[in-house]
Amino acid sequence: MTQAILFDVFGTCVDWRSGIVRAVAREFPLLDAERIADEWRARYDPSMAPIRDGTRGYAPLDQLHRENLRAVLSRHGAECNDLDHLASAWERLDPWPDTLAGLRAMRCHHLIAPCSNASIALMIRLSRHAGLEWDCILGAEIARSYKPDPSVYEASCAALGFAPNEVTFVAAHNGDLEAARRCGMRTAYLCRPAEHGPAQTSDLAPTGPWDHVADDMRSLAAMLRPDG
CATH class of the missing domain: 3.40.50.1000 (HAD superfamily/HAD-like)
Structure with missing residues (x-):
């Protein structure tokens, strides 16, 4: 039972997707917010893999979100005025x-x-x-x-x-x-x-x-x- x-x-x-798309669009109105959101989410599982297999010590998801966001924005040549705030969109x-x-x-x-x-x-x-x-x-x-x-x-x-x-x-x-x-x-x-x-x-x-x-x-x- x-x-x-x-x-x-x-x-x-x-x-999660609607909220992340909205947050990215507010910060970067000239970028493809859906593409950014999907690329950010695509890094979710790969960033956890080294922790699961023991090649990296445990890091909280908040930290992984920031690292993944930074990597995605770098690919698009974008700089965020407040990376921590955008990364915390997963809390909203x-x-x-x-x-x-x-x-x-x-x-x-x-x-x-x-x-x-x-x-x-x-x-x-x-x-x-x-x-x-x-x-x-x-x-x-x-x-x-x-x-x-x-x-x-x-x-x-x-x-x-x-x-x-x-x-x-x-x-x-x-x-x-x-x-x-x-x-x-x-x-x-x-x-x-x-x-x-x-x-x-x-x-x-x-x-x-x-x-x-x-x-x-x-x-x-x-x-x-x-x-x-």
């Missing part, structure tokens, strides 16, 4: 329309928390901005690694005092769910076909044997009700 529900956040709970993202009601419904019956690659500081600020109400903040920083490293999922379950099979992990990304499933967690796929914009080609449908599949957070909340 599910005792707690953990969530991927970027893309699953919040619309809006929730998907169904997120808040869905989280409130799930929190009535379960402990809920993020299991995100965000640092604790980033997640606190993002959650206050977006209105995400968690019971605690879990994820990469407590494991000193990044998903899909198994230690991130395992440390988050352990912090709650539950075995992995007592925890459901929710994500819009099949790869994230597969990593959680291998750790013994229950899984729920939440479809977010617009996460990467109109040209999205990945994660348009579930590709694994997930325990639950839902089109929105409120439907998933109904599926996860103890009496559901």
Whole structure:
């Protein structure tokens, strides 16, 4: 039986792309803000790889965001007047329309928390901005690694005092769910076909044997009700 529900956040709970595009457009009105945002996001996973494989010590996502942004702007010959402020746009993202009601419904019956690659500081600020109400903040920083490293999922379950099979992990990304499933967690796929914009080609449908599949957070909340 599910005792707690953990969530991927970027893309699953919040619309990262729209927020990042807006922030880039405000700073650089003459540049292609969508291209900058997509290139910035494309460096996300590669920048974590050396930390996962042990060739670089742990660095919080806030730092990686700044490093990646600096590299992208350099490629475009652009200079930012306040790099730190633009990099912190990841703290000012809006929730998907169904997120808040869905989280409130799930929190009535379960402990809920993020299991995100965000640092604790980033997640606190993002959650206050977006209105995400968690019971605690879990994820990469407590494991000193990044998903899909198994230690991130395992440390988050352990912090709650539950075995992995007592925890459901929710994500819009099949790869994230597969990593959680291998750790013994229950899984729920939440479809977010617009996460990467109109040209999205990945994660348009579930590709694994997930325990639950839902089109929105409120439907998933109904599926996860103890009496559901």
